[in-house]
Amino acid sequence: MSIKVTIDGKEVSARDGDNIIDVAAENGVYIPSLCYVKGKPCLGTCRTCSVKVNGNVMAACTIPVAEGMEIEVNEPEVTDMRKALVELLFSEGNHNCPSCEKSGRCELQATGYEVDMMVSRFPYRFTPRVVDHSSKTIFLQRDRCIFCQRCVDMIRDEKTGEKIFSIKGRGTHARIEIDTDLANEMSPQQVREASDLCPVGCIIDSTQGYDDPIGKRKFEVKTIRDRALERTHR
Amino acid sequence: MSKKLVIDPVTRIEGHGKVTIQLDDNNQVVDAKLHVVEFRGFEKFIQGHPYWEAPMLLQRICGICFVSHHLCGAKALDDMVGVGYSTGTKMLPTPEKMRRLGHYAQQLQSHVTAYFYLIVPEMLFGMDAPPEQRNVLGLVEADPDLVKRVVALRKWGQETIKAVLGKRMHGISSVPGGVNQNLSIEARDRLLNGEDGLISIDEVIEFAQDGLNLFYDFHEKNREQVDTFADVPALNMCLVDDDGNVDYYHGKMRIVDKNKEIVTELNYHDYLDHFSEATEEWSYMKFPFLKDLGREKGSVRVGPLARVNVTKTYADDTPLAKAALERFHDYTKGKANDMTLHTNWARAIEILHSAEQIKVLLSDPDLQKDQLVITPPEGAWTGEGVGVVEAPRGTLLHHYRANEEGNITFANLVVATTQNNTVMNRSVRSVAEDYLGGNAEITEGMMNAIEVSIRAYDPCLSCATHAAGQMPLIVSVLDSKGELVNEFVR
Numbered sequence: 001m002s003i004k005v006t007i008d009g010k011e012v013s014a015r016d017g018d019n020i021i022d023v024a025a026e027n028g029v030y031i032p033s034l035c036y037v038k039g040k041p042c043l044g045t046c047r048t049c050s051v052k053v054n055g056n057v058m059a060a061c062t063i064p065v066a067e068g069m070e071i072e073v074n075e076p077e078v079t080d081m082r083k084a085l086v087e088l089l090f091s092e093g094n095h096n097c098p099s100c101e102k103s104g105r106c107e108l109q110a111t112g113y114e115v116d117m118m119v120s121r122f123p124y125r126f127t128p129r130v131v132d133h134s135s136k137t138i139f140l141q142r143d144r145c146i147f148c149q150r151c152v153d154m155i156r157d158e159k160t161g162e163k164i165f166s167i168k169g170r171g172t173h174a175r176i177e178i179d180t181d182l183a184n185e186m187s188p189q190q191v192r193e194a195s196d197l198c199p200v201g202c203i204i205d206s207t208q209g210y211d212d213p214i215g216k217r218k219f220e221v222k223t224i225r226d227r228a229l230e231r232t233h234r
Numbered sequence: 235m236s237k238k239l240v241i242d243p244v245t246r247i248e249g250h251g252k253v254t255i256q257l258d259d260n261n262q263v264v265d266a267k268l269h270v271v272e273f274r275g276f277e278k279f280i281q282g283h284p285y286w287e288a289p290m291l292l293q294r295i296c297g298i299c300f301v302s303h304h305l306c307g308a309k310a311l312d313d314m315v316g317v318g319y320s321t322g323t324k325m326l327p328t329p330e331k332m333r334r335l336g337h338y339a340q341q342l343q344s345h346v347t348a349y350f351y352l353i354v355p356e357m358l359f360g361m362d363a364p365p366e367q368r369n370v371l372g373l374v375e376a377d378p379d380l381v382k383r384v385v386a387l388r389k390w391g392q393e394t395i396k397a398v399l400g401k402r403m404h405g406i407s408s409v410p411g412g413v414n415q416n417l418s419i420e421a422r423d424r425l426l427n428g429e430d431g432l433i434s435i436d437e438v439i440e441f442a443q444d445g446l447n448l449f450y451d452f453h454e455k456n457r458e459q460v461d462t463f464a465d466v467p468a469l470n471m472c473l474v475d476d477d478g479n480v481d482y483y484h485g486k487m488r489i490v491d492k493n494k495e496i497v498t499e500l501n502y503h504d505y506l507d508h509f510s511e512a513t514e515e516w517s518y519m520k521f522p523f524l525k526d527l528g529r530e531k532g533s534v535r536v537g538p539l540a541r542v543n544v545t546k547t548y549a550d551d552t553p554l555a556k557a558a559l560e561r562f563h564d565y566t567k568g569k570a571n572d573m574t575l576h577t578n579w580a581r582a583i584e585i586l587h588s589a590e591q592i593k594v595l596l597s598d599p600d601l602q603k604d605q606l607v608i609t610p611p612e613g614a615w616t617g618e619g620v621g622v623v624e625a626p627r628g629t630l631l632h633h634y635r636a637n638e639e640g641n642i643t644f645a646n647l648v649v650a651t652t653q654n655n656t657v658m659n660r661s662v663r664s665v666a667e668d669y670l671g672g673n674a675e676i677t678e679g680m681m682n683a684i685e686v687s688i689r690a691y692d693p694c695l696s697c698a699t700h701a702a703g704q705m706p707l708i709v710s711v712l713d714s715k716g717e718l719v720n721e722f723v724r
Contacts (some may be wrong), residue, residue, distance in 0.1 A: 098404060099291035100284070131282060132641035139284045206640060209286050213407065213415040214400025 005069040009127040020060035020071055021049055022231075029073050030225045032082060032111045034089070034199045035148035036061035038231060045148050048085050048111065052078050079115075094126060094143035095200070101209040102201030102216025108146060110224035129175065135183040137191045139204040145176045146200055155194045157182045164194075165203075176202065176206055236264075239676060244268075244685050251693070253684055255666045260537035261673055267689060269658050270519035277645045285314055285636040288645065290406055295647075296694055298347065300396060300404050301340035301623035305333055305483070305657065306632040308408030309621030313503075315410040316614025318621075319484065320503050326608060327600040329412035334483050335595050336398035336407060337623065341482065342438075342588040343391025345538075348692040349445060349581050350602035357452040357578070361686050362679025376594060380448075383441045386433045390425070393432060396591065397421040412607030419602060426596050435593045439554065442586040446558055447505040451584045462668075464661040464687045469497055469524075470535060470540035471653070473624050480545040482624040484584040489524070489534055490544050492570050499523060502622040505631060509648070521655045522648060536628025537578035537691060552590035558583045574661050577690040598720035621702040625650050627692055651693040661687040 001016045007029050014023040021031050022038065034046040042061050049060040052072035052193070060071075072078060097103050112128060132140040151165040164182045167174055186194070188207065194207040219227075236259055242252035256265040280288055289307025293300040295507070312318030312325070319325075325333075355368040358376060366372070374381050392402040397417060399405025407413045428434035433441070454458050473485035487505070489497045494655040500508050512529055513519040524532030534540070542563075548556040562583060571580075595601065604676050620633045628650030651658075667685040669680045 097293070098294055099287045101284070101286070131284075131641065133284065133641055139640065141284075204284070207285070210290070210406055210409045211414055214405050216415075 003065065003067040005065050005067075005071060007071045008074050010228050012066045016066070017064050020051060020053070020063050020065060023065050024051075024060065024071070024073060025229050025231055028229060030114070030228050031073055032086070032114055032224075032228075033061055034107055034111060034146060035150060037154070037197070040154060043149050043153065046085070046089070046146060048082055048089075050078060050082055050085065057081065066186065082118055083115040086115050086117055087122055089146045090117070091120045091122040091124050092127065093146060093200075095127065096143070100141075100144070100201040101145075101204050102198075104212065104214065104220055106201055106219075107199035107224060108144075110219040110225075114225055121223070123126055127168060127172070131234065132178055133206070134180045135178060135206075137186065137188070137205065138178065138183055138194070139206045140176065140178050141202050141204060142175055143202075145202040147174060147176070148199055150197050150199065151176070151194055151203055153189070154197060157185065158187070159185075175184040238285075239670070239681070241681055243683060244688055251688070253662055253688070255662075255670065255684070257670070261671065262285070263666045263671045266659070266663040266684075268655075268662050269514055270517045277647055280634075280642050280645045283642050285634065285640050285642055286410060286425050288632070288634055288642055292647070293404055293644070297403060298344050299340065299625045299627065299630075299694060301336050301399065302623050302630050303632070304336055304399070304406070304408060305623050306621040306630050307634075308333065308410075309412040309484070309623070310632045310634050311617035311621075312633065313619030314616055316610045316616050317411045317608040318619055320619065321614070321616065323608065326412060326605050328603045329408075329606055330483070331595060331598060331600050332398055332413045332416060333408060335417070335592065335601065337483055338588045338592045338595070339391050339394035339398065341626050342401055342442075342585060342592065343388050343395070344692075345433075345585045346384060346387045346391065346445075348626070349578060349585065350380075350387075352692070353581075353691055354448065356682075356686055357448065360679075361683050362677065365678065365682070368682075380444075383444065387438060387441050389431075390428075390433050390438050394425055397425060409607060411610060414602060414606065415689075416606060417601040419605060422601065426593075435589070435596065439586065439589045439593065442582075442589045443554065445585055446582040449579050450696060453579070458685050460575045461573055463683075464664045464690070465572050466574060466657060466660040466664050467492065467572055468535035468540075468657040469527075469531075470543040470570055471534040471536050471629055472541040472544045472628060473502075473622060474499075474544060478544075478546055479548065480541045480624060484623070487622065487629065488544055490570060492572070494543065494568065494570055498526070502631065503620045504561070505620065505622075505633075505648070511648075511652075516517055516662070517655075519655050520652055522653050529656070534653055535657045536650045536653040536676070537577065537626075538584050539571060539574075539577040540628060542580040542583060548587060551594045552587055555583055555587035555590050558586060574664075574687055574690045581692070595691070609691055622681065626692055627651055628653055648696070651691070654691050654693065658688055658691050658693065661690070 002013050003016045004011055005014050006012055007027060012027045018121050021033055021036055024031050031049045031051060033049040035043040044059050044062040047059050051060045052075055053063055056072050057078060079183050097109055106156060131142055152163060152167060155164050157164055164179050168178045169175055191205050191226040194203050237257050239255040244251045244253060251268055251270045253268050255263060258264050276292055282551050289304045292307050293303040295303055314318040317323045351370045355372055359368045394457055396402045399407045426435050464567055469489050469491055471487060471489045472480050474488040475481040475485050486499050487502050488499045488534060491497050508524055509522050510525045523529040541598060542559060548559055562579060618635045622631045630650055631648040633646040634642055665683050669683045670676055
């Protein structure tokens with residue numbers, strides 16, 4: 001059923017039940033997100049897609065549109081709020097874009113550019129995190145994990161359906177874990193899929209790296225905004 | 235009364251250093267030291283990173299010779315994955331030539347920066363010219379056309395680096411076993427022929443010749459000063475090819491004496507068998523030396539002067555540089571040249587040599603071929619690698635080890651400026667004695683002469699102080715008798 005909502009004051013038509021990110025994208029309005037994958041169940045973990053809905057701040061990926069809903073995306077306060085959320089992710093982990101294999105393909109990096117982040121307003125925590133390279137084909141760079149949980153929910157053992165990745169601990173003690181035995185059973189294609197799904201450089205396919213020359217990397221060829229609006233960013 | 239002179243900071247070098255000179259009651263030099271007062275830590279914080287990040291991260295040690303660090307790391311990774319020189323594998327033609335192209339371009343732009351912006355001001359205006367004149371702005375005022383040519387030269391070098399590495403600074407092209415792209419025909423033609431706002435390779439060569447002529451004029455007018463300024467002894471070292479001539483990308487490490495006799499020649503993978511390093515409490519920069527000869531006799535000079543001393547001749551396809559080298563060799567009648575200011579002569583020759591080498595490379599169709607990487611065979615992983623290249627400032631070495639999971643567990647960097655530490659200190663001492671010794675009044679120009687002796691080496695102190703964990707950080711307070719009054723240890 002078609003309903004009417006307004007996005008930044010403009011009335012648009014939408015399918016009832018679609019989430020705000022998808023509806024906005026269909027109408028040319030980009031909302032950044034680091035956990036949402038179109039066609040997959042909503043995770044709502046990163047909050048980077050925060051917008052104002054009828055005056056209240058909500059994560060756009062978690063909210064289905066409803067008749068008469070007033071959505072503010074490019075409103076100054078919530079725009080700065082999204083930027084702050086991205087800055088917090090950079091401050092909380094140990095992100096090293098210059099040498100990271102994911103640079104140029106990293107959604108967090110690309111989103112940082114999209115929200116005009118120059119430097120984090122928050123102090124860097126330099127959280128001590130231990131890397132895990134025990135898998136034959138994956139470098140697990142915990143320094144860069146943003147706890148989006150994409151890998152936890154969407155990457156499963158192809159035979160048993162068991163989870164390969166999980167999050168252990170709570171709060172500041174939380175950390176991403178990998179089941180090395182199951183990871184070693186992953187096909188090269190699934191490893192690449194997991195690496196591509198990770199929005200940062202946490203899950204790295206250790207069998208190939210730095211293959212794309214600078215200037216020809218994913219988000220240099222087409223920005224994350226354009227990919228989102230074309231709904232091809234995944 | 236005895237007194238201590240301090241130059242802090244030493245200017246127009248890369249990084250932070252200071253000089254102290256101790257004079258006695260008669261103003262004679264008792265002691266002179268170049269202190270390197272900055273501290274980095276790259277060897278430590280690369281540990282735990284995936285092995286393949288080393289060339290990407292460690293090149294950030296420097297904003298000038300980053301291609302050299304990138305390539306040194308790449309060669310070490312070639313070894314580590316089992317397709318490097320340590321395994322007897324020969325690099326494929328296209329990746330080797332792409333690496334060389336980036337390397338020569340960086341040498342060109344690095345030398346052009348050092349020579350024209352940092353060194354030429356003294357050549358044109360004199361060491362005792364007013365400080366407000368002897369700098370790049372003084373050059374702009376005195377000879378704007380020269381500065382325009384320098385800007386054009388640097389831009390051309392940077393554009394070539396970008397064509398190879400994707401960015402003008404800190405790009406990425408080398409991957410374990412090769413490179414990630416070749417050179418397109420369009421990029422090649424742009425560099426060969428130039429375009430609006432970009433000079434052609436022939437103009438690069440022409441401007442490089444102008445730079446060399448600038449030295450000849452300067453030398454002609456100031457021969458005595460140039461030839462006697464910091465004439466200090468040292469062995470000379472560089473990478474050489476099978477004919478014993480410099481190879482900026484790969485070869486054996488050859489060390490020659492004053493008579494150009496070979497003192498030692500070694501496979502750089504065995505460097506630990508031949509070299510040791512000393513530390514002093516007054517500097518973060520270490521003092522490498524040949525174990526067999528000891529610290530005093532076994533310290534080497536690296537960089538442009540060392541390379542032209544070691545090299546007998548250049549290839550026939552770089553005729554202008556070859557002729558310039560012959561003229562250089564004739565000047566000392568076959569002996570190694572120890573005259574510190576002749577380093578700038580050597581640097582000007584190498585600018586020309588780089589330009590001619592690049593022209594040869596750009597005409598090589600191998601740069602457009604598609605075989606870019608050697609894939610290591612199963613079980614080839616060695617977990618250890620050493621890479622050495624001739625960086626603009628001299629012989630640069632990276633040595634890594636990684637565990638079976640691919641984590642870097644050890645990194646050792648021996649950079650050119652570190653190799654030059656002893657000979658730089660000799661130069662400082664020599665100039666201090668010649669220019670300051672016995673003078674009741676010390677002028678700013680005299681103090682600048684000390685800096686000129688350091689600047690000739692184009693030292694990169696940021697690169698040279700990369701270690702962590704082993705470097706002393708001790709401040710000692712001595713009285714006039716040299717007795718320890720107080721000491722601070724971090």
